[in-house]
Amino acid sequence: GQQVQQSPASLVLQEGENAELQCNFSTSLNSMQWFYQRPGGSLVSLFYNPSGTKHSGRLTSTTVIKERRSSLHISSSQTTDSGTYLCALDPYTGYQNFYFGKGTSLTVIP
Amino acid sequence: DPKIIQKPKYLVAVTGSEKILICEQYLGHNAMYWYRQSAKKPLEFMFSYSYQKLMDNQTASSRFQPQSSKKNHLDLQITALKPDDSATYFCASSQNTLYFGAGTRLSVL
Numbered sequence: 001g002q003q004v005q006q007s008p009a010s011l012v013l014q015e016g017e018n019a020e021l022q023c024n025f026s027t028s029l030n031s032m033q034w035f036y037q038r039p040g041g042s043l044v045s046l047f048y049n050p051s052g053t054k055h056s057g058r059l060t061s062t063t064v065i066k067e068r069r070s071s072l073h074i075s076s077s078q079t080t081d082s083g084t085y086l087c088a089l090d091p092y093t094g095y096q097n098f099y100f101g102k103g104t105s106l107t108v109i110p
Numbered sequence: 111d112p113k114i115i116q117k118p119k120y121l122v123a124v125t126g127s128e129k130i131l132i133c134e135q136y137l138g139h140n141a142m143y144w145y146r147q148s149a150k151k152p153l154e155f156m157f158s159y160s161y162q163k164l165m166d167n168q169t170a171s172s173r174f175q176p177q178s179s180k181k182n183h184l185d186l187q188i189t190a191l192k193p194d195d196s197a198t199y200f201c202a203s204s205q206n207t208l209y210f211g212a213g214t215r216l217s218v219l
């Protein structure tokens with residue numbers, strides 16, 4: 001958790017608004033992954049994004065290694081986007097290991 | 111079909127007892143993990159295994175013991191259970207991308 005900082009901790013949007021979620025890390029990066037979790041649910045992988053920009057529908061992930069940050073952009077938010085978004089860092093340690101941020105709790109209201 | 115199977119889905123235990131949480135993955139991954147998530151805390155890394163060998167252990171208590179009988183199995187034995195152990199325990203595996211099971215929700219009374 002200390003290696004990965006997520007912001008904001010929580011966010012409330014009106015349906016249709018856009019959101020930008022940030023993940024900052026303090027160590028070297030082997031890979032970065034974004035997850036979505038509903039309350040009481042499992043974690044669903046949104047992006048595996050070690051560098052650059054990736055798109056999936058209304059979601060965009062951008063990882064900038066030099067700046068030690070990754071972002072998740074949600075466009076035209078919907079009520080079904082509500083939940084927690086977590087980023088996970090795999091630092092370069094010789095083997096894979098994933099450390100999570102505390103997450104951003106997103107609530108989209110109609 | 112779920113590729114990472116965790117059993118049971120729900121588990122109720124009494125303080126002081128011992129339980130085993132089961133995890134099997136059918137993704138052909140060599141790395142497997144256990145994470146814990148309690149109501150008031152973020153997702154917490156516990157163990158990582160690679161080729162059935164322990165790579166990292168960030169669980170302070172020896173009451174938590176992973177067991178890997180097969181390459182695609184990583185069970186979690188918890189002894190002398192305490193109410194603070196109540197949480198959802200997630201098993202995961204990876205080969206670059208990390209995938210999670212549905213979790214075992216443990217309640218210790």
